Each structure stands twice: as C-alpha cells, then as structure tokens.
Amino acid sequence: MFRRLIESLEVLGPLTSGEREAVESLGAVSRPFAPGAELVAEGDAPAHCRLLLEGQAFRHRTLADGRRQIMSFHTPGDMIDLEGLFLPMDHGLTALTAGEVLHLPHARLLDLMDSHPRVGRRFWTMTLKDAAIFREWILNIGRRTAYVRIAHLFCEVVVRLQRAGLVDNGRCAFPITQQHLSDATGLSAVHTNRTLQALRGEGLLSLRGGELVVLDWPGLQAAGEFDSSYLHLRESAA
Amino acid sequence: MFRRLIESLEVLGPLTSGEREAVESLGAVSRPFAPGAELVAEGDAPAHCRLLLEGQAFRHRTLADGRRQIMSFHTPGDMIDLEGLFLPMDHGLTALTAGEVLHLPHARLLDLMDSHPRVGRRFWTMTLKDAAIFREWILNIGRRTAYVRIAHLFCEVVVRLQRAGLVDNGRCAFPITQQHLSDATGLSAVHTNRTLQALRGEGLLSLRGGELVVLDWPGLQAAGEFDSSYLHLRESAA
DNA sequence: GTTGCCGGCTTACATAGGTTAAGGTGCGGC
DNA sequence: GCCGCACCTTAACCTATGTAAGCCGGCAAC
Known part of the structure; x- marks a missing residue:
C-alpha cells in the first residue's frame, strides 16, 4: 500500500530504513473512487493529504459562467492536495478514471516531517515540481x-505515465474527452477537434476509446517543442 | 535588514523569539541591483536563496525564437528563488527596478529549517502561495x-504592492513596458496597446512614466473579474 | 543640438481560433 | 432492438488577436 508513496519519495534518493518505517506508520487509509468522482472540492480545507495510488485525476477551476480551466493531470504516485496541508483548496480535483487514493492525516504527516526533516523536504520538493x-x-x-500546445500536453502526459509504469509500447490509458x-x-x-485531426493526420498519435497511442515519439516531441527538463525527473533533494 | 523577512514569515502568525533570533543569525548578505539586472539565470543552481528587500522583479522564460513568457511579478518581501534550494532554476529572474536582495546561504537555511520546523513550514507555504x-x-x-486578462493582472499587482506598503492613494511605481x-x-x-487604451478609456487606470495609477478600483476589479482569494493573503500555517 | 534609440502609438491587413448549429456514431439501459 | 445520451465531426461564418511597417516624442550620449 505504501509502495507508491515510498517510490515517490525515493525518486530523490533512497530513504533510511528509519525514515521508511516512519512513513509506513502514518496511519493511512486507502479509498477507491469512481471515474468522474470529485476527489477534492474547491473551497475544501481537508484534514488529510491524498496520494494517488491508482488511476488518474486532474486539477481544475470553473468560472461563474461555466468556463473551466484544467491546471494539471495526475498519475499514480502523485500527492494531489499536499498544498491543503497549509492552505484551503482554491481549486478542485476530479477523477478521470476509477482508482484509489491513500489518505494521510495532516497531523501525522506534520509530526513525521518534524521528526524527519529529510522526508519533509521531499514532500516540499514534490510541490516545487508541481509548480x-x-x-x-x-x-x-x-x-x-x-x-x-496540444502536442506538448500529450508529451508531458506520456512521460509522466511512463514514469508511473503505465505506458506499454507507446500505448496508455488516458480517457479524456x-x-x-x-x-x-x-x-x-x-x-481542439480540428487540431487533433491534424496531429492524427501527421501520423503522430491516436486517441480513441480512452486510449492514447503514440505512433511517432520523436515526431510528437518535435511538434510539441518538448523538452522534459522542466519535469525535473532526475533531481535529488539536498 | 531582516525586517522584510521576519514580516514575510510572520504573515502566517508570530514567530517565537527563539525562531526570530535563529532567522536573524542566518549570515545573510545584502546586494544592490540595477534595473534590468539578471538576478538569477535560467539553468543556475544557486548556492543561496534571495529575498527581495527593495524593488521589483519578474520570473520569465524565453523560447529559442525569442518569444518570452513572464510567469510572475515580485514585490519586496518575496523569496524569489526558494525553489532553487532543491531544483535547478528552469527560468530566469530579472529586475524591473533598482533594488536590493538579501542572500541566504542554502546550507544555513536548511539547518535553520531542520532545527525550527515551524519556520520551515512557512518557507514551504510561501512556495505554495506562489504556486x-x-x-x-x-x-x-x-x-x-x-x-x-490585463485588468486582472493589474489587480493582482496592485494588491501585492499594497501589501508591501508601496501603494499610495492608488499610485504605485510599476515600470513595465x-x-x-x-x-x-x-x-x-x-x-496590448489597444487593450490598454480601452482600460484607460473606461477611466479605470493610467500607466505612464513607470507609474501605475488606479483611478477606479471597484471598476478595475469588475473588469478583471478579480477575486483575491487565490492570493491567500490571510492564511496562517498549521 | 544633432543623432540614435527605445517605447508608445497607429494603420492596414492577415489569420488563428471562436461560435453556432447540426448531423453522425457508439454504447448502455431497458 | 430501440432510445437517449455523451462524444465526435463538419460546415459556415465571425472576430479577437497577430503581423508588418512606419511614425512620433522624449531622453541620453556625444
């Protein structure tokens, strides 16, 4: 159950066994969710942080007249509302697929970080990467x-899904409309429809039935002027 | 010299005298800068964090063909490269005005936060507000x-400058082109020129000679569909 | 006081992208 | 096996915004 969390924390270098034990004794509870479920509502002040164990979700805000802006997509291993630890949520989180979240109580999390500052830094770093x-x-x-723009977005999603081990030979589940x-x-x-057809027409990708297939990865990266360094995939914490 | 920093940290509630002393003994050095100075370059891996003591700066990235995107403006009291503590800088910071930064060595900062977790949380919260x-x-x-969009930007800038005590009767220095x-x-x-003239035409503001004057604050807020809650001006840390 | 430059402003024109509306397609429910 | 719904697709048209080019005024340098 903690595998995803430990893995996410250890992207930045291995934890000590003491740190690992402390993380594992956080008293976390896991909860399943359905596609389209509202995981966190705008305005919430949650009492625990959520780690995405399985499935995908996105961060968004909706204006009074219904215009909506999605601000990020999330894959397993992501902490999706870590900012809720200190600030009320100014946006919502909605499930894209079915999946599971792990609830980590704020109080326990704060204690853990106080007693294990290196672990705290890693959580902080996660929010810095989001930023x-x-x-x-x-x-x-x-x-x-x-x-x-659209090509770039797909590049980002694919790289992140890949890192979560969810891309198989260029194919991955990504059920967005x-x-x-x-x-x-x-x-x-x-x-968006017009542009998507252009991307398909170039033979770069296919998106159908909730499955994204990258047909020409170098081509897609070129089309998206994509350089993954902003994802900070390999940076380790001090 | 530490007034700005202590103030910024205490937005989230008062520090203890021990914490304040620890902050004041960080071994910080202050440095003046000129308008247009590059404070942090894209790709830097700085050895200290910078607190903006006086003046204004902005965060930006430039694409290969010269297109540039500014990602935020900063006012005195802001830590402008706190993320540099854990990640290499994926964007640059440039001075808008003359001013002064305070350099806080990473090593000292990390020690401080390890020994005073509550102070660490406040630095973290600063980066969460930026996000x-x-x-x-x-x-x-x-x-x-x-x-x-433009009206909204001016609203944000004015509110933040106001909080830094730099707005006098709707007037503030904001020398952007x-x-x-x-x-x-x-x-x-x-x-931008066309739109700015429209805003002026509505009698909402004036921007000339590096000075921004808000002529109709309620009108400007309405025009910008502005709601300051995302700035989290009053949230306090756990 | 001329020169050069930067920033602001204008005009004429081009186009990426928005809007509205309508038809098509697949699929789960009954 | 039909209905309804959610999603995709197309078409016609419109407009917000971009591009290219040039002018003007102020101010700093010499």
Whole structure:
C-alpha cells in the first residue's frame, strides 16, 4: 500500500530504513473512487493529504459562467492536495478514471516531517515540481500555437505515465474527452477537434476509446517543442 | 535588514523569539541591483536563496525564437528563488527596478529549517502561495479575454504592492513596458496597446512614466473579474 | 543640438481560433 | 432492438488577436 508513496519519495534518493518505517506508520487509509468522482472540492480545507495510488485525476477551476480551466493531470504516485496541508483548496480535483487514493492525516504527516526533516523536504520538493509544471503550462498556453500546445500536453502526459509504469509500447490509458483537452489548453472544443485531426493526420498519435497511442515519439516531441527538463525527473533533494 | 523577512514569515502568525533570533543569525548578505539586472539565470543552481528587500522583479522564460513568457511579478518581501534550494532554476529572474536582495546561504537555511520546523513550514507555504498564483495565471491566460486578462493582472499587482506598503492613494511605481505586459499576458504588443487604451478609456487606470495609477478600483476589479482569494493573503500555517 | 534609440502609438491587413448549429456514431439501459 | 445520451465531426461564418511597417516624442550620449 505504501509502495507508491515510498517510490515517490525515493525518486530523490533512497530513504533510511528509519525514515521508511516512519512513513509506513502514518496511519493511512486507502479509498477507491469512481471515474468522474470529485476527489477534492474547491473551497475544501481537508484534514488529510491524498496520494494517488491508482488511476488518474486532474486539477481544475470553473468560472461563474461555466468556463473551466484544467491546471494539471495526475498519475499514480502523485500527492494531489499536499498544498491543503497549509492552505484551503482554491481549486478542485476530479477523477478521470476509477482508482484509489491513500489518505494521510495532516497531523501525522506534520509530526513525521518534524521528526524527519529529510522526508519533509521531499514532500516540499514534490510541490516545487508541481509548480514547475504550472509555469510550463503558463508558457505553453501563453506563447504556443494550438497545434504545438496540444502536442506538448500529450508529451508531458506520456512521460509522466511512463514514469508511473503505465505506458506499454507507446500505448496508455488516458480517457479524456476533447472537452477536457480544450479546458486544459485554453482552446474551444471545435478547434481542439480540428487540431487533433491534424496531429492524427501527421501520423503522430491516436486517441480513441480512452486510449492514447503514440505512433511517432520523436515526431510528437518535435511538434510539441518538448523538452522534459522542466519535469525535473532526475533531481535529488539536498 | 531582516525586517522584510521576519514580516514575510510572520504573515502566517508570530514567530517565537527563539525562531526570530535563529532567522536573524542566518549570515545573510545584502546586494544592490540595477534595473534590468539578471538576478538569477535560467539553468543556475544557486548556492543561496534571495529575498527581495527593495524593488521589483519578474520570473520569465524565453523560447529559442525569442518569444518570452513572464510567469510572475515580485514585490519586496518575496523569496524569489526558494525553489532553487532543491531544483535547478528552469527560468530566469530579472529586475524591473533598482533594488536590493538579501542572500541566504542554502546550507544555513536548511539547518535553520531542520532545527525550527515551524519556520520551515512557512518557507514551504510561501512556495505554495506562489504556486496558487501560477494556477491563477493559467486560468487567466487560458480562459479570459485580453481586456479582462490585463485588468486582472493589474489587480493582482496592485494588491501585492499594497501589501508591501508601496501603494499610495492608488499610485504605485510599476515600470513595465507594454512589451512586458504582453509577455505576461500572452498577447502581442499591438493588442496590448489597444487593450490598454480601452482600460484607460473606461477611466479605470493610467500607466505612464513607470507609474501605475488606479483611478477606479471597484471598476478595475469588475473588469478583471478579480477575486483575491487565490492570493491567500490571510492564511496562517498549521 | 544633432543623432540614435527605445517605447508608445497607429494603420492596414492577415489569420488563428471562436461560435453556432447540426448531423453522425457508439454504447448502455431497458 | 430501440432510445437517449455523451462524444465526435463538419460546415459556415465571425472576430479577437497577430503581423508588418512606419511614425512620433522624449531622453541620453556625444
């Protein structure tokens, strides 16, 4: 049950056995969820943090008139509301697929981090990596054309799913609708459809029945002007 | 010299005198900078964190062909490269005005946070608030029209400058060019000019000679669909 | 005081992307 | 085996925003 969490923490280098034990005794509870479930609502002040064990989710905010913006996608191993530890949630989290979250009580988590500062730093670093991704999205939406923007998004998703071990030979489950894609890229649904067809037409990918298939990875990266360094996949903590 | 830092940390509630002393003995050095100075370069792996003591700066990334995206503006009291503590900088920081930064050595900072976990949490919370602002910018750029988008940006800047005590009767120093404004909002310079004239035409603000004057604050907030809750101005740490 | 430059402003024109509306397709429910 | 619904697709048209080019005013350098 803690495998995902330990793995996520150890991206930044191995933990000591004492640290690992401390993490494992957090008193966490796991909970299944259904596709489309609201995992965290805008305005919540949760009493525990959620680790995504299985499945996918996304972060979003909706304006009064219904326009929605998706701010990130999440894959197993991600802490999806770590910021809720200190701030009320200013956005919601919704499940894309069925899956499972692990609930880590705030109080226990804070104690753990106080007594094991190195572990605390790793949680902090997770939120810093999220922030780096937010910045990349600002750049993507602000300065790239629809075609490049969508390609870039797919590149990011594939790399992250791959790291979670969920890509098999270029194929992965990624059940988004074109509306989701529009809301993530700041485009209209119609234009997203047009652009997606262009990407398909170039033989770069296919997205159907909830499955994303990358047909030409170098081509997709080029189309998305993609450079994964902002994901900080290999950085280790001090 | 530490006034700004202590103030920033105490937004989240008072520190104990022990904590305050520990912060004050960080061995920090202050450095002046000129307008346009590159405070942190993309790719840097700094050995200290910078607190903005005086002046303004902005965070940005430039693409190969010269397109630039500004990701945030910063005011005195902000830690501008706290993420550099754990990750190499994936973007640069440039001075907008003349000013001064305080250098806090990473090693000392890490020791401080290990021995005073409550102080560590507050630094962490600062980066979480930055992340909340990044998310708001994603929404702003992705889902709002040029007019609303620019108005929203000015609202944010004014609120933050106000909190730093730099707004006097609606007037504040904010020496950005229209090009800066374009790069922050993802618009072209020409369209930024048009839109700015519309805002002026509505009697909402004036921006000239490096000075921003808010002429109609309620009107500007309405135009920017602005709700400051994402800035988490009053949240206190656990 | 001329020169050069930067930032602001304008105009004319081009286009990426939005809007509206309608038809098609697959699929679960009954 | 039909219905309804969610999603995808297409088409026609529109407009917000981008591009290219040039001018103007102020100010710093010499």
